[in-house]
Amino acid sequence: MPSVSLETTLELWSTSLREAKQRMRPLFAAPSVAASANAFLDGLLGGERRKTGWMRAEAAGDPGPWRQQAILGRSHWDADALRDVVRDLAIETLASSDATLVLDETGFLKQGKASCGVHRQYTGSAGKITNCQIGVFAAYVSDQGHAFIDRQLYLPKAWSGNPARRRAAHVPDEIAFATKPQLAMAMIQRAIAAGVPFAWVAADSIYGVGEIEMVLRRASKGYVLGVTGQHSFWSWITERPIAGTAEDIAKGLLETDWIRLSAGAGTKGARLFDWAYLPLATLPASAVDPALDESEWTRGLLVRRSLSDGALAYFTTWCPAGTPVTRLVAVEGRRWAIEDAFETAKTELGLAHNESRSWHGWHRHVSLVMLAFALLTRVRRLANGAPPKTALIATLAGALVGPGDPARGDAAGPAAH
Structure with a gap:
C-alpha cells in the first residue's frame, strides 16, 4: 500500500505527539514537571544527533540543561508508571493474539564507577568485557511492527551487596540481586498480569x-x-x-x-x-x-x-x-x-545518552526513550505505508517540536522548579 501524503503524515505526528503527552500528564503533580517531561520528549524526537541535556535544552530554547536534568533526578514521579503507559500505547498500536514477546539486553558504555550498575562485564554492544551498564528489555513484536514495553537495569552483585554504592545511586531498598533471566521472567509475568496479548x-x-x-x-x-x-x-x-x-x-x-x-x-x-x-x-x-x-x-x-x-x-x-x-x-x-529497536533507539532517540547516575535517572531516561519509540511506531502504523527513513523521522519530529510549537504543550522558557 502506498504511503500517505506528507500533509497527512505531519498531521499524524502532531496528533500522536500531543496524545502521548496527554497520556503521561497524570504522572506529574506539578505543571512545571509535566512541561519539563514534554520538553524532554521533544528533545529525544528532535534532529540533534547527540541527545545530551545541553543539546535538548538548546533545542527547547532553555538557557541551560537544568530543566532537562531535573526530570531525571530532582523531580518526584514514577518511572514504572510511565513504563506502563508506554506498554499500553504499544499494545493499542500493535496488538495481535499471535504476537511475540522478545527478550534481550543491551550495554551502555560508561567511564568511571559512579553510574548505577556500572561494572566490568560482557556486553554484545561492544563484543567484549568492558566498563558498562546492562539493561534487560522486552519488546512486543507483531505483524504491525514492534516497540519496547518493559526494561530494567541489571544490578551486579558488586552493587546489590554494597550499601554505600546503593545509597549513593538511590537504589530502592526492595531491589535485590536478580539474574538477567530472573529480570526477564518478571517482565513476562508483568505482561501476562497486564493482559498483554501474545502467543510466543x-x-x-x-x-x-x-x-x-x-x-x-x-x-x-x-x-x-x-x-x-x-x-x-x-x-x-x-x-x-x-x-x-x-x-x-x-x-x-x-x-x-x-x-x-x-x-x-x-x-x-x-x-x-x-x-x-x-x-x-x-x-x-x-x-x-x-x-x-x-x-x-x-x-x-x-x-x-x-x-x-x-x-x-x-x-x-x-x-x-x-x-x-x-x-x-x-x-x-x-x-x-529488538536488535533493530536498540539500534534505532541509540542512534536516533538518545537511548545511550543518559547523563544521570542514579537508579531512578536510568529508568526515567529509558522510559522516556521507550515512549518516543512507541510514538514513532504509532505514526508509522497509522500512516499504513512504507516505514519512514529514520533521518526523515528526526527531521519531521524536529520540525514539529521546535520552540513555541503548539504540540509542546508548554512555553519555550525554563520551568520554575
Missing part, C-alpha cells in the same frame, strides 16, 4: 532455560529460546529416539533433515538459513500443570545452520501440537526486531 516468547541462550520455560508452559505460551550446544535433549513416545546434547544431536542429522527458510526480511533481503526441527514429545498441557486443559503441546529442538560458514545455533521449543516449522522459524526471526 523468543530470546537468546542467556534466557533459554530454567524457570522461564515452566512459567511459559503454565501460561500456555509457546516459545523459541536459544540454548547452548551443551544443552541436553531427549525424546520419548516418538518414532525416532533422540538423546544427547544439542551439538551431538545435530551431528547426527541427515542432509534430508534440513530445509531452507527465511527468518524474515533483513537490510539485504531475506535472511536465509537452513533449519532442522525435531519434535521430541507431545503431551497434554495438564501434564505440566493439572489445572490446565487437555490441549496438546509439543516440545522440540530447532537447529539453525548458517549458509556462509555452517555455524549452528540451537533452540528449545514449545508449541501447540501440529505447529509447522515455518511458524517456529518466523518466531525466532522476530528476535531481529
Whole structure:
C-alpha cells in the first residue's frame, strides 16, 4: 500500500505527539514537571544527533540543561508508571493474539564507577568485557511492527551487596540481586498480569532455560529460546529416539533433515538459513500443570545452520501440537526486531545518552526513550505505508517540536522548579 501524503503524515505526528503527552500528564503533580517531561520528549524526537541535556535544552530554547536534568533526578514521579503507559500505547498500536514477546539486553558504555550498575562485564554492544551498564528489555513484536514495553537495569552483585554504592545511586531498598533471566521472567509475568496479548516468547541462550520455560508452559505460551550446544535433549513416545546434547544431536542429522527458510526480511533481503526441527514429545498441557486443559503441546529442538560458514545455533521449543516449522522459524526471526529497536533507539532517540547516575535517572531516561519509540511506531502504523527513513523521522519530529510549537504543550522558557 502506498504511503500517505506528507500533509497527512505531519498531521499524524502532531496528533500522536500531543496524545502521548496527554497520556503521561497524570504522572506529574506539578505543571512545571509535566512541561519539563514534554520538553524532554521533544528533545529525544528532535534532529540533534547527540541527545545530551545541553543539546535538548538548546533545542527547547532553555538557557541551560537544568530543566532537562531535573526530570531525571530532582523531580518526584514514577518511572514504572510511565513504563506502563508506554506498554499500553504499544499494545493499542500493535496488538495481535499471535504476537511475540522478545527478550534481550543491551550495554551502555560508561567511564568511571559512579553510574548505577556500572561494572566490568560482557556486553554484545561492544563484543567484549568492558566498563558498562546492562539493561534487560522486552519488546512486543507483531505483524504491525514492534516497540519496547518493559526494561530494567541489571544490578551486579558488586552493587546489590554494597550499601554505600546503593545509597549513593538511590537504589530502592526492595531491589535485590536478580539474574538477567530472573529480570526477564518478571517482565513476562508483568505482561501476562497486564493482559498483554501474545502467543510466543523468543530470546537468546542467556534466557533459554530454567524457570522461564515452566512459567511459559503454565501460561500456555509457546516459545523459541536459544540454548547452548551443551544443552541436553531427549525424546520419548516418538518414532525416532533422540538423546544427547544439542551439538551431538545435530551431528547426527541427515542432509534430508534440513530445509531452507527465511527468518524474515533483513537490510539485504531475506535472511536465509537452513533449519532442522525435531519434535521430541507431545503431551497434554495438564501434564505440566493439572489445572490446565487437555490441549496438546509439543516440545522440540530447532537447529539453525548458517549458509556462509555452517555455524549452528540451537533452540528449545514449545508449541501447540501440529505447529509447522515455518511458524517456529518466523518466531525466532522476530528476535531481529529488538536488535533493530536498540539500534534505532541509540542512534536516533538518545537511548545511550543518559547523563544521570542514579537508579531512578536510568529508568526515567529509558522510559522516556521507550515512549518516543512507541510514538514513532504509532505514526508509522497509522500512516499504513512504507516505514519512514529514520533521518526523515528526526527531521519531521524536529520540525514539529521546535520552540513555541503548539504540540509542546508548554512555553519555550525554563520551568520554575
